[in-house]
Amino acid sequence: MAPRVLMVAEKPSIALSIASALSGGRMSTRRGSTDVHEFDGMFRGLHAHFKVTSVIGHIFSVDFPPTYQNWEVTDPMDLFQAPILKSESNPKAHIRRHLSQEAKGCGYLVLWLDCDREGENICYEVIECSGIHENEAGRRIYRARFSSVAEKDILKAMDNLVAPNKDEALAVDARQEIDLKVGVAFTRFQTRYFQGKYGNLDSRVISYGPCQTPTLGFCVQRYLQITTFKPEKFWSLNPYIIKDGYELRLEWDRNKLFDYDVAMMFQKLVSDDHTLKVTDILTKEECKSRPSGLNTVNMLKVASSALGFGPQMAMQLAERLYTQGFISYPRTESTAYPSSFDFRSALGAQLNNPIWGNDVRALLADGFHKPRHGLDAGDHPPITPMRSATEDMLGDDAWRLYQYICQHFIGTVSPDCHYTRTRVEFAAGRELFHCVGQHVTAKGFTSIMPWMAVGEKNLPQFTKGEKINILKVDLYEGSTSPPDYLSESELISLMEKNGIGTDASIPVHINNICERNYVQVSSGRRLVPTALGTTLIRGYQCIDPDLCLPDIRSFIEQQITLIAKGKADHIHVVQHVLQQFKQKYTYFVKKIENMDALFEAQFSPLADSGRLLSKCGKCTRYMKYISTQPPRLYCATCEEVYYLPQNGTIKLYKELACPLDGFELVLFLMAGPDGKTFPLCPYCYNSPPFEGIDKLFGALKLGSSGKIGKGAGMPCFLCPHPTCQHSLISQGVCACPECSGTLVLDPVSAPKWRLYCNICNCLVSLPQGAHRISTTGKRCPECDSTIIEVDFNKRTTPLSNGATLHVGCILCDELLHSLVEMKHGKSFFRRGRGRGRGRGRASSRGRGRGRGRSKYEDPKMSFRDF
């Protein structure tokens, strides 16, 4: 049987290019998680059947196991030694399943992932999913090395298959583990420390990361230069002359002086001379080179400085242009075109453009220029237009970006710009002056990129030795000025220079520091740090400046490069690097008060923030509602914080108290046009197993239906079951038969409801079909327990016989029995317990622990004591 070969690319578009190149366009395509292209051809001298598919970037990402996910109970320090798990980054895409299915029956695997470290790492992710193993001869898994998807490059790579490089893949594993552990440990610690103390930080999370923090550092460094800047007065001498009827201002060779008296002296010397002598005339042919190919960071810089698009926005536009086929892949470091690049057809596509069509025609007719040498990073070709577009096809913003990409591309194959530069030198009173003129002789690429044009500046004709009368000598008084805030474009340059982030992640880091409220984008896309941003960086600077310096990233990169090059063992490097960060973490925690002193000066303590809203169930005093991110209630007496759901506002709810804990209920009003409301108890909301409802709530709110409410499955505040419509008032009202604690519906066991006692952890089963319980306000005459009503769903219970209410005592079987039997002859609440068991009303906290479900046996999951 012909061998079957599975080939996997990093993204669908590459899979398509590979299949087209290898099959000569004769393949069939099956749609799936990602498309599969099939064809027959030759493989290592044999007739073979090929399948080409792709992943969508990394298949897996790393995280901590669930036991380390609770911020309240996990010491961030423990994270450095914690195990880590790899799980599918996008489980819904089912990439793992897809690869495993496609690999069935395939004897060979060819990896066409991008040729960088991340690509090498994805190779091993693919190998793991495919289940294809190396045979004894080690010849079943192959790596294709390619830097362009042009047909001849693909065929060449296919003829020169190599083995994947495990060391490079392990270097990425190391980076993932280090970034995760360091970032999460510092983030959790500083978030909890400062959020627990200050009310007006206005940040949901105070994050730390080896890329985002140095990025912020650059912005704050410039801010500090500005705020600490001391202006200085300076003076400069500018003689004026009239030549051929033109008034001309001359520049002083000394530029400026910071001493007024000396400047005055020179002014007098020059003025007393009355004439200037032309000492020299220098004329030089100058050349301004055409640009090299466009890579991502250069595109982002222009997008920010000239088009006014932030990097995130620019990448979104570029992504869309790419998926629609208008431009080539927009994430690349390379500025050099591959040798196989077909300039003629790329230019040909632009022939009919009304704006630059003529330029293109001229280039094709006169012979276009070979582009300047650039950098070949071995990833993707520079960003170029792929097909012609008009403004109507793209919309305003995308059009402006497309237009720039086209102009830049045409610029790279246009002639250089030539001009002559004339410098005329003068002397008076032994002081030297000059003026400069420029004349463009050939516009070259600047005609298509007019913003790069060389300014034309005409000078009158001078002759050497000529003497000219001085009209006046100005003594200009100026003052040095601070630099402006860091522009986004400058920041991108700094990040690139210092190796912070990659072409794809630079926009994400910049976006992060904006979203975390560390910087704000002001006019001209300049980044102004907020009080929070500057306080953080100043804090790191006074505890451990390494934490916010760009070197922290280069250190990690340099360490993992040892792994990539096979010079050091992956495990040892990770241990070594984490050990150092752990020491830094320990020191940071120990010295956090130094940073706190800066926070104290800048922010208000929780007690001074917010306004009084609802009563605390513990001390019965009013708590303060802090509306800044993250919204929360703060009890100054108990010094406790109770977090509230995001994206909405809070009001007092009918002055009702939660029957479980006495905390006054609040009404949450969701933001948005619907303005849905639901009541919640601040204490329950922050207590397991209800803790985390916010996550679900958020997930539902953002769900694909985009709807909220009963039909859309909005949970009630107590119960995360999507279809539950319980309200607090109708539940949690009966006494626990074991210990007299309060029973609440156990959401964990939904949809088969049980009652759960939060003190002794016992679970009381409800009959199937029960969907609401409420109190009767009556007590059982025998055991004094609350008598409850159980409401059944008529359709699901065969026992209801049309009657929906069943009344019984939760504890006392006899009474329950008789009551229910009177109606239906059936007991619902039988738990196999003897009469009167646990009848004592005295509190017996902790009793019965272990009898409940394992879910509650873990002490970390217990409720706090009431």
Add this chain to the structure above:
DNA sequence: GCAAGGTC
């Protein structure tokens, strides 16, 4: 709720 890196 947390990092950074792929990609859509």
